[in-house]
Amino acid sequence: MTDGDQGAAHAKTGRMSGSAKVRLNITIVLVLGSLALVWVSFLTPYLHTCDDQVARVGRLALVQSCRPLSVTDPPVLAMLIAAGLLLFSLFPDLSALEIFGVFRLERQLKEQAEEQEKRHGDTMDAIHRLEVSQKVSQQLQVNVVAEKTAETAARVGELAALQDEKREHFESDAS
Amino acid sequence: MSLTPPDLGKPYSTEADRADAREALLLYWVAIESLIKLAKQPASQWSDQQKSLFPSPSAQGGPPEPPDRRLQRWLDIYSDEINLVRDVRSRLVHGGTLVTDPELRGAVYLARHVVSSAMGVLPSQAEPVWARNTLAQAAAS
Numbered sequence: 001m002t003d004g005d006q007g008a009a010h011a012k013t014g015r016m017s018g019s020a021k022v023r024l025n026i027t028i029v030l031v032l033g034s035l036a037l038v039w040v041s042f043l044t045p046y047l048h049t050c051d052d053q054v055a056r057v058g059r060l061a062l063v064q065s066c067r068p069l070s071v072t073d074p075p076v077l078a079m080l081i082a083a084g085l086l087l088f089s090l091f092p093d094l095s096a097l098e099i100f101g102v103f104r105l106e107r108q109l110k111e112q113a114e115e116q117e118k119r120h121g122d123t124m125d126a127i128h129r130l131e132v133s134q135k136v137s138q139q140l141q142v143n144v145v146a147e148k149t150a151e152t153a154a155r156v157g158e159l160a161a162l163q164d165e166k167r168e169h170f171e172s173d174a175s
Numbered sequence: 176m177s178l179t180p181p182d183l184g185k186p187y188s189t190e191a192d193r194a195d196a197r198e199a200l201l202l203y204w205v206a207i208e209s210l211i212k213l214a215k216q217p218a219s220q221w222s223d224q225q226k227s228l229f230p231s232p233s234a235q236g237g238p239p240e241p242p243d244r245r246l247q248r249w250l251d252i253y254s255d256e257i258n259l260v261r262d263v264r265s266r267l268v269h270g271g272t273l274v275t276d277p278e279l280r281g282a283v284y285l286a287r288h289v290v291s292s293a294m295g296v297l298p299s300q301a302e303p304v305w306a307r308n309t310l311a312q313a314a315a316s
Contacts, residue, residue: 149275152259156281157183159256163288163298170252170292 023086030083034076041069049073071102081105183284186276193276196283197267202303203286204264207257209310210293214250218243225313230295249293256285 016024041047050066069076084097084105098104187193213225218241229242250257263282266274274282291301294309 145273149273149278152263153183153275153277153281155255155259156278156285159259160183160281160284163285166252167288167292170248171295173248 020090023090027083027086027090030079030086034071034079034083037076037079038069038071071099077103183277183281185280187280193279196279199303200260200264200267200279200283200286202307203283203290204260206290206303206306206310207260207286209313210246210290211250211257213310213313214243214246216243222313228294228309228313246293249289253289253292256289260286260289 037047041049047069048066049069050064052062053065055061055063071077071080080099081103084103087097088094088105088107094107096104096106187196213221221243226242229245260282263274263278267279287298287301287303290306290310291298294301294306
């Protein structure tokens with residue numbers, strides 16, 4: 001069993017292994033860290049991101065334009081993506097994680113897809129077997145009915161041919 | 176004396192013909208059931224009307240055969256026919272398996288003969304409605 005599996009198993013049972021706990025802590029730190037980065041960047045002159053822009057006034061061709069960090073900036077985004085990946089490893093049932101308009105992480109549920117495919121195949125096999133068995137059973141029933149009706153018709157013919165004789169026998173026994 | 180056995184393999188030409196045959200078989204069966212019921216009844220409980228339904232032929236100089244004894248013999252001799260008519264009729268009514276035209280045609284033919292023998296009339300005289308009315312009323316009396 002891998003760490004991921006163990007983590008998943010423990011997550012399911014409500015208990016966590018040491019490794020899972022570490023990953024959870026790192027995730028929390030990463031999320032809080034990214035929030036702290038954005039917060040500090042907004043409230044202080046530190047941690048700003050700067051770009052070169054064409055100057056419209058003055059002698060310099062380019063000037064630096066700085067602004068606070070946002071969640072779409074690479075450092076914050078990297079931290080959030082790392083946190084997302086760790087969350088994936090902690091919760092295997094998660095198929096996607098998204099911060100709208102910022103990023104979206106999707107898990108390829110290959111195992112689930114394979115299992116579903118296998119189940120579908122099994123179901124189709126069972127249906128096929130059922131259909132075949134129903135057809136065989138119906139055919140047998142048809143054969144039995146055909147035999148029975150042919151038998152009855154033959155018996156009717158035999159008895160019909162005996163009626164005169166039987167009548168005579170019946171009447172003669174009376175006397 | 177008897178009706179010529181029908182060509183049992185011949186299918187009914189129309190649905191109406193088959194429906195008539197079906198109706199005839201059901202009526203004959205009511206008559207046969209009445210006869211069976213009567214046969215199981217002790218002779219002492221037979222009414223005069225019931226006794227008068229059956230002929231009492233006798234050997235020359237011998238005593239006439241009591242109707243209850245005649246009916247018992249009838250039941251023994253025609254048990255195969257009765258069972259077959261019962262089977263076909265049950266399948267017709269309860270719709271279990273399909274009743275083929277030869278089966279139906281044959282069952283009607285046999286039922287007519289069975290009823291006419293019990294009552295001592297010619298098969299051609301044992302019309303379904305007559306047989307049903309005569310025997311059902313007698314059995315109920």
